[in-house]
Amino acid sequence: ITSLIRPLRSVLTVACEQTEVLLFDPISSRHIKTLTEAHEDCVNNIRFLDNRLFATCSDDTTIALWDLRKLNSKVCTLHGHASWVKNIEYDTNTRLLVTSGFDGNVITWDTNRFTEDGCPHKKFFHTRYLMxxxxxxxxxxxxxxxxxxxxxxxxxxxxxxxxxxxxxxxxxxxxxxxxxxxxxxxxxxxxxxxxxxxxxxxxxxxxxxxxxxxxxxxxxxxxxxxxxxxxxxxxxxxxxxxxxxxxxxxxxxxxxxxxxxxxxxxxxxxxxxxxxxxxxxxxxxxxxxxxxxxxxxxxxxxxxxxxxxxxxxxxxxxxxxxxxxxxxxxxxxxxxxxxxxxxxxxxxxxxxxxxxxxxxxxxxxxxxxxxxxxxxxxx
Structure with a gap:
């Protein structure tokens, strides 16, 4: 287990080492669903953008967007990092997704304009040894x-x-x-x-x-x-x-x-x-x-x-x-x-x-x- 996110009463999301994301009902402890191949490597973090849309990041260098109403497939996959992606934040003021990875980059993503092929992004900041x-x-x-x-x-x-x-x-x-x-x-x-x-x-x-x-x-x-x-x-x-x-x-x-x-x-x-x-x-x-x-x-x-x-x-x-x-x-x-x-x-x-x-x-x-x-x- 690498991360636990509990944004709502209805779901507890769990990021796992072996490509999986687990979803539970935190009240009854009932297992809701397993996303068996959420990524191609370890899943590191999860962040909800609103009541239904959430993002996951992985050592496969990508970020994925998911919709709770349709978990059989990703909304889209975001490419931009060159190494393991470890952090996801969300700026509620600009509605920009913000990610960081072991490539030292902090990248912003305009999720207001995402498509199946991704969404516009840019490198915001870079520093060595970023954790x-x-x-x-x-x-x-x-x-x-x-x-x-x-x-x-x-x-x-x-x-x-x-x-x-x-x-x-x-x-x-x-x-x-x-x-x-x-x-x-x-x-x-x-x-x-x-x-x-x-x-x-x-x-x-x-x-x-x-x-x-x-x-x-x-x-x-x-x-x-x-x-x-x-x-x-x-x-x-x-x-x-x-x-x-x-x-x-x-x-x-x-x-x-x-x-x-x-x-x-x-x-x-x-x-x-x-x-x-x-x-x-x-x-x-x-x-x-x-x-x-x-x-x-x-x-x-x-x-x-x-x-x-x-x-x-x-x-x-x-x-x-x-x-x-x-x-x-x-x-x-x-x-x-x-x-x-x-x-x-x-x-x-x-x-x-x-x-x-x-x-x-x-x-x-x-x-x-x-x-x-x-x-x-x-x-």
């Missing part, structure tokens, strides 16, 4: 994590523009020690391209405002990792856009951490030079480091009060404080450990993915051997 890409809930920012420990943030996002012109220098910024208030971040300035390129020629500055798609490159501090690099493998956004949640491992692959970073927005005094946003490490916890080499996808609950994290052969429910408070109500003065609410061990293999239902008190997890488990609280 995961996410849009904030309001689609105003794009976050990209890399296997080299960088976290890239594109501010004032405009997906109708393209950032192919001019590549951005990616130099590891000097890490800063934990501040007195527990904050930490290191960043390059927003909108600073490689020397020799003029960002104002790529994106003319708006009157009194910084340019759209201005870039900030962060090397977020990881507990216990000040002297070693790390790989950010999993990336999620708080449902209210307050924070980012990451799962990372050391470059020696002997430690894993789950970390929460609060967004700290501020009006810059020098828009083209000063960082427009920084991340403050607020909470963290060390993970079991079981199943090395596999990416473990964690998630927020719909209200953002709980985090579900794969933990060995089970899952852990984590909270910001002992009463499962809102993040904004329990921001620590100094960086704090996440509180373990409950551990559940129900799998016979390493858990790789977790997902909360957006509409019910229900949680799903999937493990390496392909088993899906559903959890509901006992009242």
């Amino acid at each position: 995961r890409m996410r849009l904030t809930p309001d689609c105003s920012k794009m976050l990209i994590s890399t296997s080299s420990g960088y976290l890239l943030i594109l501010h004032d996002l405009d997906l109708t523009q393209s950032l192919e012109v001019g590549s951005y220098r990616m130099l590891r910024a000097r890490r800063t020690p934990l501040s007195s208030d527990g904050g930490t971040s290191a960043s390059r300035s927003a909108g600073t391209p490689r020397q020799g390129n003029d960002s104002s020629k790529i994106h003319p500055p708006r009157e009194g405002l910084p340019p759209r798609n201005s870039l900030e490159v962060l090397t977020p501090e990881i507990p216990g990792e000040r002297d070693r690099g790390n790989c950010i493998t999993s990336l999620q956004l708080h449902p209210k856009g307050w924070a980012t949640l990451i799962r990372c491992s050391s470059n020696m692959d002997d430690q894993e951490w789950t970390c929460v970073y609060e967004f700290q927005d501020g009006a810059p005094t020098r828009p083209l030079v000063s960082p427009r946003c920084s991340l403050r490490l607020t909470h963290y916890i060390e993970e079991a480091n079981v199943g090395r080499g596999y990416i473990k996808e964690l998630c927020f609950s719909p209200d953002g009060r709980l985090i579900c994290s794969p933990y060995g052969y089970g899952v852990r429910l984590l909270a910001f404080n002992e009463s499962c408070g809102e993040l904004v109500d329990c921001l620590p003065v100094q960086t704090s450990c996440l509180r373990e609410v409950r551990s559940i061990y129900s799998h016979s293999d390493v858990v790789l993915t977790t997902k909360f239902s957006p509409t019910h008190c229900q949680l799903a997890s999937g493990c390496l051997s392909g088993r899906v488990a559903l959890y509901q609280p006992k009242f």
Whole structure:
């Protein structure tokens, strides 16, 4: 199992390693349908565009569009990536599908004009070592994590523009020690391209405002990792856009951490030079480091009060404080450990993915051997 998506009450979709997509009724746990040859290689992610149309992506380098009302065949297949496609996002403002892959490309697709042969697309952004890409809930920012420990943030996002012109220098910024208030971040300035390129020629500055798609490159501090690099493998956004949640491992692959970073927005005094946003490490916890080499996808609950994290052969429910408070109500003065609410061990293999239902008190997890488990609280 590589991914779990639960967009509606009526269906739970499961992306599997061996070309399959499974559909279940999450209430009765009844198996609805198996798409046996959804792709020609591992299926990595699923994203619903509306109540019936959903997209899948795969290691076969393609994205497929599906309609719940007619699952015997794909609506269309999208070609554009040159390597494994790992992420699918959807911009509700422009109705553009956004995908990223291990070719380092972020591609936008105009699904308003799809045909059986595909739909118009363009390369929006490129960076080396790309792992995961996410849009904030309001689609105003794009976050990209890399296997080299960088976290890239594109501010004032405009997906109708393209950032192919001019590549951005990616130099590891000097890490800063934990501040007195527990904050930490290191960043390059927003909108600073490689020397020799003029960002104002790529994106003319708006009157009194910084340019759209201005870039900030962060090397977020990881507990216990000040002297070693790390790989950010999993990336999620708080449902209210307050924070980012990451799962990372050391470059020696002997430690894993789950970390929460609060967004700290501020009006810059020098828009083209000063960082427009920084991340403050607020909470963290060390993970079991079981199943090395596999990416473990964690998630927020719909209200953002709980985090579900794969933990060995089970899952852990984590909270910001002992009463499962809102993040904004329990921001620590100094960086704090996440509180373990409950551990559940129900799998016979390493858990790789977790997902909360957006509409019910229900949680799903999937493990390496392909088993899906559903959890509901006992009242």
